Amino acid sequence: MAPLAGGAIVNGPGGWRTVFWVLAGVTAFMFLAALLLVPESLPVERRHARGIRTTLKAAVSVLTDRLYLGYTLAFCFASATLFCYIAASPFLLQNVLRFSVGEASMAFSVGALTATASSAAATRLVSRYGSRLLLNTGLAVLLASSALALLVTATGNLNRVWALGLVGIGFLGLGQVFATAPALALARVPHAAGTGSAVLGTLQSILGAAVAPLMGIAGGHTSMPLFLGMTGCALIATLALWLTRQEPDLTRQKR
Structure with missing residues (x-):
């Protein structure tokens, strides 16, 4: 609803x-x-107990957990791809694809609904396939769609069908990541769930603030920074899962 309201x-x-x-x-x-x-x-x-010492102790216990860091980095860098798109969507939708403000708002809303529907679907899939498989699949889809969009843009073949189709596929993967990575991260630190949530949210905001200005580095009439940024962030998110290697997936029900 927010993009439509913003356009109005x-x-x-x-x-x-x-x-x-x-x-x-x-x-x-x-x-x-x-x-x-x-x-x-x-x-x-x-x-x-309250106090700086207690807060720092909880933060240290969270930040020294290798598996928590892996899932958190995977989530935050995947989230950074969304911040890339949010920052560059006016360039892509209005300047490159020539949508009106209303049409661009509608296109953005469809992408948001796609990610939301994908996250909702994950709640039904997680008991059968497990959170790890859904997370891995989501990151693979996000990385592949972003890289293909970058290739199409670099070869000068980007059009509305390619752009909206690949962004939509990427948002399908992003929804799976959003539904699984935070849960897997916070499950690692039940003794300091509040601190773990705070670290995750803070890092997400820092990365979003860092990537957003880069989307305009080449001007407002190209989508290269957008898809380059999305591909880079998706790649780092995928590599971050190396920190979670060999962890058993306890969310998958045995059949």
Whole structure:
């Protein structure tokens, strides 16, 4: 819904600046809702003492877990491919593929729905195939589609069918990664799940902030930085799984 709403706001009387006022209002609402309506879910007996020392101890225990790091890096670099697309989608959809603002918003929404549907499907597939297989498959699909999009772009054959088709396939893989990698990572650190979640979210945001400006490095009329960035991030995400080698997959039901 957000891309469609953004397209409507941009075309409204306030222009693109209105988007930031809307974001500020939504963020304030979310903050108040979390503060006033969301209770603490962790039982009292499982809570840790407050303080910097306790926080650092939990962070060290999380960051020294090889398997947690592998899954976290796989998730965060796969997520970075999405940040590449978010940052460069106006260049790709409007400048390269010549979509209008409304059409570009619709195309972006379809990609988001594809990733969401893929994640939802993973909840039904995980008991049969296991989280590891779904994660490996998702990363393979994401890497292959990004690399093929980069090749098509480099040879000058990119068009709407190639671009939207390959991005959609990549989002299918991305949905599988989003559904499995965080769960596998946090399952490694049940004693410090809050810290593990904080590290995962922080690294995801840092990588997103790092890759987004690079998408405009060659100007706004080429998609090469987009697919180069997506391919590079997907490759690093795939290589990160080397840290999780030889771990048994306990999420697959025995038949």
